[in-house]
Structure formats: structure tokens, C-alpha cells
Amino acid sequence: MVQLAVIEPLSEHALLILFVQLFLLLLTARGLGEIAQRVDLPAVVGELLAGIVLGPSFFGVLAPDLFITIFPQLAGPYHLIEVVSWFGLLMLLIVTGFETDLELIASRARPAALVSAAGIVVPFITGFGLGYALPTAFLAAEDQRFVFSLFVAVAMSISAIPVIAKVLLDIDAIHRDIGQITIAAGMIDDTIGWILLSIVAALAKAGTAGNAVAALGxxxxxxxxxxVFLLLAFTVGRRLAESIIRWVDSVIGGQAGKITTLMVLALGVGSVTQYIGVEAVLGAFVVGLLIGQVNRFDQSTRHTFETMTLSVFAPIFFAMAGLRVDLTTLADPALFAAGIVVLGVATFGKFSGAFIGARAAGLSRWEGIAMGAGMNARGAIEIIVATIGLSIGVLSIQMYSIIVMVALVTSLTAPPLLRKTLAKTELSDAEIERLERRTSEQRSFLGAIDRVLLPTRCGVSSLIAAQLLGHVVRRRDIDVTCMYVDRSRAVDADGDGTLRQRVTNVLSTVKRSLLRLERRGDSNHHEPQSGDSASHCLEKIEDQLALSDGPARTMTRTVTTSVSDLVLSEAEDHYDLLVIGMNDSPQAADRSLLGAELDRILRVTPCPILAVSSNAASSDRSPEELSVSRILLPTIGTQYSRHAAEVAFAIGADQNAIVEIMHVVTPPQPEETLIEPKLSEAVDIGEAIVDREAELGRQMGVEVLTHVSVGNRPESGILTRATETDADVIVMGSEIRPTSRRAFLGHRVEHVIENASCPVAVVSSV
Known part of the structure; x- marks a missing residue:
């Protein structure tokens, strides 16, 4: 048995040094980042400068003894803080993945590939020539001129995705077409760059031709x-990531569980990419990209992770990047002149390459300039390349300092250049429409819904509610949970149940027992069990939902106190919408959620509600026969009316149905105002209200009609219009107002529910 030695923990002094280092790096980076933003520069400019200020170039010159004390030039302390900065790099690449639009990149694959190809080939050629032209003094070994030139070529070809992404995030341009093309081209650049770097590093270590062949192999x-990794990631990995996040959200719930899962996946996949010879940051980017497509990783959780990354870990990483730089070495005139030449060649090669690729892809002149400015940023990635070159003996310390200087200068100049050139690029109509649609979607009522709960006993209203819900969620990544409510042990909503309820329960039990005895001798008769009823009901609900991405999540819950307690308890488990059927037909009364139970659910629910009334008693159509081709949408211009409009338009878009937006103007009464009322002004306001809602509908691709009428009883006008137009469903917004012990949706809404000849869906979100 192997006896393992006990490893001593970090000393108190080592911990003190680490905490002081992190304190200074974060404080300086965030402080300079805020200053940079005050002078209209991205925060990343100040964060990159923080490392130089705290490094040997400034702090080391002003207080050399204190600098050595706080930042000892030893591998151990340096590597400790380097690990923290790597966490920042991984998290920043995850955020970059969040903000990457795969569909847009796929649609812009050609320009991204052309920009990337030209942006690698041109600087690689110029960098290789530069490597052969530089004096021997810059070589670590005179006999490695070829490998040295290859290494300089790779260093000139690489781009800094973290810097580019941070700049685009800071200037709010990452969602623009040019931003997505830049990110895509940069990722291709980096991937090829890391592969080229591995080849050059292997050649440098090989020494002999035979080993070089093995290195190439x-x-x-x-x-x-x-x-293989990329193929698996975007096929199996995509579905696996979605399944994992959904499971974590359903079983564990909360932001903490999802963020922990995200980091576990990023570290695990990053370990895989590191193992196969590619940097771990590529794995983190892929994880961020895949998780960013999962709607269950909601905007709130994403915002929390982004805030933590961009405010804490990313600034430490950028500050750490400049900590090794010693600009005092450039005081030598010959070294300074060589640095200017290298900087000029690097800038010319990358800028011209990206510009040529952009123009070949059909982008405008200013878009080409913007692409060149963005791709020219080298940042910490080139610093990492320089560090590797120094560690394997390819670069001298002088050449290392020059390459680091190039990385910092290009990273500092890229943000203002990118900002100015992007301001010159015009947005196409399609891009404006896409950005507006994305912004509208993020702020929308349905855009904030990830999980829906549908409690049911398969009453007619529940079945129609399921059908309407299916139309809403079919084009969206929204999880639906169908919960069968077993009322065999239910009591009333007030608690233990009244005497009448208890007697009813006893009589029901006796009745079921007698039926079992009566049918026991009939071998051909099958007594349906509770599980059979639940299974049959949930199958009917799923048929009504007709989800395109597979069956909904289903569950059966037995009521032990009251139906309302059961539904409310489940709804508190991070659901964003409760869909419920109300006032089912009398024939289904024993299977519906009615009376005090429904009132209590409406009053106490912790989330918005979509309540559906089938009005089956006044309609000959069964739920299965309901076809939605025309929707009536009454509106009064409030927020909850807007939310109802989103639901109506989502149904209309799925069913290719016509949505008629209706507003009823109530004539002002002369005795109620000090001035003579003007009906025309009220009508104009009504027209403006329906036009505003119609614009949203057209953005969602729905055929929209508008109608403004005048009447003293808006509820009667709504019912009349529904009859005249043969509306298949009425969708209304409402605010639940508790009155005494019942939920009150408003006189007009309740009047429509009670008297409509078609189903009515009421959205209550306030």
C-alpha cells in the first residue's frame, strides 16, 4: 500500500499575498475601467492598463521593494493568481458563447470564413518574412531561424476573442451582424491559431527531422x-446540454443550481479540449454557446452570471495579462525601433487581411475597416503565445517584450477604432428588424416564460386550455408540465373540510366499494384504476398540446388537503405561468376545478395565469373539433392587455389565424365633466391603442384587423362583435382584484365569460 505524504496547506503569508494581489488587481482594474467608460472608452481598456500600472513598468519603478514584496517574482505565487485569472478567461468565453447567434453565423458563414482566411494568411506571410528579417540578437537560438519565423508568423496571425468580445459587449454591438461575423471569424482564427501554435511548439521541441515528422503526426x-469534438458538441452535446439544464431546473431549481451546472460543464468540456491539444477556452466557449440556446437557462440567471463575470473575474484576467510586461526594456533605441517595426507589420498584416476578406465577402468599406480594427486586437491570447514561446526557448526576452507590447497596443487601439468605424456602418432594414425583434422578445411577456404548469382533470375547459397553450408554446422553447389532480382524498379549500364534504367523501367511498362488489363477478369488465384515469387524461392533454419537440412533462398528484393547496404548492416551484380551465360544463363538474377552489387559486397564485372558459354549454363543438381561424382581442391599452395581445398573436401565428383587435369607446357623460366631452378625441385615442397593438401583431407575422366602436356597455359590444365575426376564441387581459373571499376579474370580463358563445381565454399578469 502506497503511503501518501501529507501536503502542507498554504502558509498564512502566502494567503495574505494572494489576497492583497487580488485586492489590488480588482480595485485597479475596476477603477480604471470606470474611468475609461467616463471618457467614452470601453471598460476593457482600463482593465488592460491595470496590469501595466501594477506591473514592473510603473509600480515596479516607483516602489521596487514594495512591488517585489506584493508581487514576488517566483513561480508559486504567480501561478496561484494565474489560476484565478484563468477562471476569468473561461467565464468570459462562456459569456461570449451566450451572446453568439448560431443561426446568424450560419447565415453569414461565407463572410466569416473569408475574413478569417484572409486574416490568417496575410499576417502569417508578413510575420514569417519579418521573422527572417529580424537580427539574430532577437533569436533565442541562432540555429532555429525557421521555427522562430514560424512562431512570429503565428503570433501575428492570432486574434484575441476575449478582448474583441468584451469590446463588442461594452459598446453594445455584439448582436449586430458585423459583431457576430467578427466573433465567428475570431473563433476560426483562434482555433487555427492554436493548432498552428501546437505544430510550431512541437517542431521547436522536436529538434531533429524525424521528431519533426512525429510532431506533425x-x-x-x-x-x-x-x-470529432465539434461534431459531437453540436449534435449529441446540444441535446445533452438541454436535458441536463432542464433536469437541474426541475429537480434542484434556482439560479445557483443552474450556474453551478454551467461551470461544471465548462470545466469538464474545457478539460477535454485541453487534453486533445486545444486550449480549454474553446471548450468553455462551446459550452456557453450550447447553454445559451437552452431557454430554461433564463435571462435572469444569464444576467446574474454575466454580472459576476464582467464585474469580478474578467477584470482580474485582463489586469493579470499586463502584469508581466516591462516597458522599461523598450528604452533601448534599437529595441524600440524593432518594436515599432513589429507593431507596424502586425497591424498592417491583420488589418489588411481582414479588410480584404471583408470586401471579398461583399461587406461595405466601413464594415471592412471595422472588421480590420476588431480583428487587430491581440490581447492576452498573444501574451499567452509569447509566454509559451519564451518557455520553450524560441523567443528571447527582448522579442517576448516586443510581442507583449504589440498585444497591448493593438488591444488598446482596437476599442476606439472599432467604436468609430462601427458608427459609420449603416444597419440594413433586415438587421434593424432583427435587432428590434430580439429586443422586443427579451422584454416581452412570453419571452420571460420558461416553465408552464397545467393542472387538469380533463374537463372541457382544460382540454381547450391545453390546445391554446400548445399554439402559444409550439414555436418557443417553453417547458410544459401537465399535472393530473387526483381528488380522491380532497377536502374543501378552507382546510379540513366541512361536515358535508366529509359525508360526501364517505358516501363516495361506499359507492365505489359497492360497484367493485357488483362487478367482481364480471370477468369481462375492467375497473379503471386511478393510474388508468390519470394516464388516459394526460394522453388526451398531450394530444391537445400537440407539441412539436416531444411530449410534455407529466405528473400525477393526489390531493390530501385541497385542490387549491396542491396547485398553489406546485406553482411555487419556479413556474412562470399557470394555465387553468374554469367553469367546465355541468357534465364534467365532477372532474373540474370549480368554485372556491378556483377563486383561491386565482387570488393567491404566485405567477401569471391563463384561465380558459370553454363555454361548452353554448357550443356544439368538442375540444377536438375547435379550429382557431379568427381571434377577437379586446384591448384597453393597459399592460395586461398587452400581455393578452402577445398570447393572441402567438396563437394566431401558429394557426395562421386572423386577429381582430377591438376597442370600445364609452361616450363621456356631460354631467361627469366640467367641459363639453369630445367623442372624436376618445375615438382617436382608441384608434391609437389598437394601432399600437396591431404593430406588435405584424412584427410577429400575424394578419391583423382593427375595430373601434362606441357603446355604453363595452362587454355587450365585445359579445356582439364576436358573434358578427364568428370568432373562434376571445382573448382578454385582466387584473385580478380580490373582493372579500373571491377573485374578481372585472364586471366586463366576467360578463363576457358568462355569455360568450365561444371559448374565452383571460390573461392575468398583474
Whole structure:
């Protein structure tokens, strides 16, 4: 048995140094970042400068003894803080993945590929030539001129996705077409750059021709496994990521569980990419990209993760990038002149390459300039490349300082150049429409819904509610949970149940027992069990939902206190919408959620409600026969009317139905005002209200009609219009107002529910 030695923990002094380092890095980075934003520069400019200010260039010159004390030039303390900065890099790449639009990149694959190809080939050629032209003094070994030139070429070709992404995030341009193309091209650049770096590093370590061949073979194996990884990630991995997040959200719930799962996946997948020879940051980016497509990883959780990343870990990473830089070495005139030449060649090669690729892809001149400005940022990635070159003996310390200087200068100049050039690029009509639609979707009522609960006993209203819900969620990544309510042990909504309820329960039990005895001798008769009833009901509900991405999540819950307690308890489990059927037909009364139970659910529910009334008693159509081709949408211009409009338009878009928006103007009474009322002004206001809602409907691709009428009883006008137009469903917004012990939806809404000849859906979100 192997006896393991006990490893001593970090000393108190080592911990003190680490905490002081993190304190100074975060304080300086965030402080300079805020200053940069005050002078109209992205925060990343100040964060990059923080490392230089705290490094040997400034702090080391002003207080050398204190600098050595706080930042000892030893591998151990340096690597401790480097681990923290790597966390920041991984998290920043996850955020970049969140903000990457796969569909847009796929639609812009050609320009991204052209920009990336030209942005690598041109600087690689110019960098290789520069490597051969530089004096021997810059080489670590005179006999490695070829490998040295290859290394300089790779360093000139690389781009800094973290810097580019941070700049685009800071200037709110990452969702623009040009921003997504830049991110896509940068990721291609980085992937190819890391592969080229692995080949050059292997050649540098090989020494002999035979080993060089073996190194090239190893690089080929890395490329093969990278292709396999990407294929698996965007096929199996995509579905697996969605399943994992959904399971965590359903079983554990809360932001903490989802964020922990995200980091576990990023670290795990990053370990895989690191193992196959590609940097872990690529794995983190892929995880962020995949999780960003999962709607259950909601905007609130995403915002929490982004805030933590961009305010704490990313600033530490950017500050750490400049901590090794010693600008005092550039005081030598020869070294300074060489640095200017290298900077010029690097900028010319990358800028011209990206510009040529952009123009070849059909982008405008200003878009090409913007692409060149963005892709020219080298940042910490080139610093990492320089560090690797120094560690394997390819770069001298002088060349290392020059490459780091190039990385910092290009990263500092890229943000203002990118900001100015992007201001010159015009947005196309399609891009404006896409950005407005994205913004509207993020702020919308339905855009904030990820999980829906549908409690049911298969009453007619529940079945119609399921059908309407299916129309709403079919084009959206929304999870639906169908909960069968077993009322065999239910009591009333007030608690233990009244005497009448208890007697009813006893009589029901006796009746079921007598029926079992009566049918026991009939071998051909099948007594349906509770599980059979639940299964049959949930199958009917799923048929009504008709979800395109697979069956809904289903469950059966037995009522032990009251139906309302059961529904409300389940609804508190992070659901965003409760869909419920009300006032089912008398024939289904024993299976519906009625009376005090429904009132209590409406009053106490912790989330918005979509309540559906079938009005089956006044309609000959069964739920299965309901076809939605025309929707009537009464509105008064309030927020809850707007939310109801979103539901109506979602149904209309799925069913290719006509949505008629209706507003009823109530004539002002002369005795109620000090001035003579003007009906025309009220009508104009009504026209403005329906036009505003109609614009939303057209954005969602729905055929919209508008109608403004005048009447003293708006509820009667709504019912008349529904009859005249043969509306299949009425969708209304309402605010639940508790009155005494019942839920009150408003006189007009309740009048429509009670008298409509078609189903009525009421959205209550306030």
C-alpha cells in the first residue's frame, strides 16, 4: 500500500499575498475601467492598463521593494493568481458563447470564413518574412531561424476573442451582424491559431527531422480529435446540454443550481479540449454557446452570471495579462525601433487581411475597416503565445517584450477604432428588424416564460386550455408540465373540510366499494384504476398540446388537503405561468376545478395565469373539433392587455389565424365633466391603442384587423362583435382584484365569460 505524504496547506503569508494581489488587481482594474467608460472608452481598456500600472513598468519603478514584496517574482505565487485569472478567461468565453447567434453565423458563414482566411494568411506571410528579417540578437537560438519565423508568423496571425468580445459587449454591438461575423471569424482564427501554435511548439521541441515528422503526426491527430469534438458538441452535446439544464431546473431549481451546472460543464468540456491539444477556452466557449440556446437557462440567471463575470473575474484576467510586461526594456533605441517595426507589420498584416476578406465577402468599406480594427486586437491570447514561446526557448526576452507590447497596443487601439468605424456602418432594414425583434422578445411577456404548469382533470375547459397553450408554446422553447389532480382524498379549500364534504367523501367511498362488489363477478369488465384515469387524461392533454419537440412533462398528484393547496404548492416551484380551465360544463363538474377552489387559486397564485372558459354549454363543438381561424382581442391599452395581445398573436401565428383587435369607446357623460366631452378625441385615442397593438401583431407575422366602436356597455359590444365575426376564441387581459373571499376579474370580463358563445381565454399578469 502506497503511503501518501501529507501536503502542507498554504502558509498564512502566502494567503495574505494572494489576497492583497487580488485586492489590488480588482480595485485597479475596476477603477480604471470606470474611468475609461467616463471618457467614452470601453471598460476593457482600463482593465488592460491595470496590469501595466501594477506591473514592473510603473509600480515596479516607483516602489521596487514594495512591488517585489506584493508581487514576488517566483513561480508559486504567480501561478496561484494565474489560476484565478484563468477562471476569468473561461467565464468570459462562456459569456461570449451566450451572446453568439448560431443561426446568424450560419447565415453569414461565407463572410466569416473569408475574413478569417484572409486574416490568417496575410499576417502569417508578413510575420514569417519579418521573422527572417529580424537580427539574430532577437533569436533565442541562432540555429532555429525557421521555427522562430514560424512562431512570429503565428503570433501575428492570432486574434484575441476575449478582448474583441468584451469590446463588442461594452459598446453594445455584439448582436449586430458585423459583431457576430467578427466573433465567428475570431473563433476560426483562434482555433487555427492554436493548432498552428501546437505544430510550431512541437517542431521547436522536436529538434531533429524525424521528431519533426512525429510532431506533425501528433498535430494531425489533434486536428482529427478537434473535428470529432465539434461534431459531437453540436449534435449529441446540444441535446445533452438541454436535458441536463432542464433536469437541474426541475429537480434542484434556482439560479445557483443552474450556474453551478454551467461551470461544471465548462470545466469538464474545457478539460477535454485541453487534453486533445486545444486550449480549454474553446471548450468553455462551446459550452456557453450550447447553454445559451437552452431557454430554461433564463435571462435572469444569464444576467446574474454575466454580472459576476464582467464585474469580478474578467477584470482580474485582463489586469493579470499586463502584469508581466516591462516597458522599461523598450528604452533601448534599437529595441524600440524593432518594436515599432513589429507593431507596424502586425497591424498592417491583420488589418489588411481582414479588410480584404471583408470586401471579398461583399461587406461595405466601413464594415471592412471595422472588421480590420476588431480583428487587430491581440490581447492576452498573444501574451499567452509569447509566454509559451519564451518557455520553450524560441523567443528571447527582448522579442517576448516586443510581442507583449504589440498585444497591448493593438488591444488598446482596437476599442476606439472599432467604436468609430462601427458608427459609420449603416444597419440594413433586415438587421434593424432583427435587432428590434430580439429586443422586443427579451422584454416581452412570453419571452420571460420558461416553465408552464397545467393542472387538469380533463374537463372541457382544460382540454381547450391545453390546445391554446400548445399554439402559444409550439414555436418557443417553453417547458410544459401537465399535472393530473387526483381528488380522491380532497377536502374543501378552507382546510379540513366541512361536515358535508366529509359525508360526501364517505358516501363516495361506499359507492365505489359497492360497484367493485357488483362487478367482481364480471370477468369481462375492467375497473379503471386511478393510474388508468390519470394516464388516459394526460394522453388526451398531450394530444391537445400537440407539441412539436416531444411530449410534455407529466405528473400525477393526489390531493390530501385541497385542490387549491396542491396547485398553489406546485406553482411555487419556479413556474412562470399557470394555465387553468374554469367553469367546465355541468357534465364534467365532477372532474373540474370549480368554485372556491378556483377563486383561491386565482387570488393567491404566485405567477401569471391563463384561465380558459370553454363555454361548452353554448357550443356544439368538442375540444377536438375547435379550429382557431379568427381571434377577437379586446384591448384597453393597459399592460395586461398587452400581455393578452402577445398570447393572441402567438396563437394566431401558429394557426395562421386572423386577429381582430377591438376597442370600445364609452361616450363621456356631460354631467361627469366640467367641459363639453369630445367623442372624436376618445375615438382617436382608441384608434391609437389598437394601432399600437396591431404593430406588435405584424412584427410577429400575424394578419391583423382593427375595430373601434362606441357603446355604453363595452362587454355587450365585445359579445356582439364576436358573434358578427364568428370568432373562434376571445382573448382578454385582466387584473385580478380580490373582493372579500373571491377573485374578481372585472364586471366586463366576467360578463363576457358568462355569455360568450365561444371559448374565452383571460390573461392575468398583474
Amino acid at each position: 501528433a498535430a494531425g491527430e489533434t486536428i482529427f480529435w478537434l473535428i
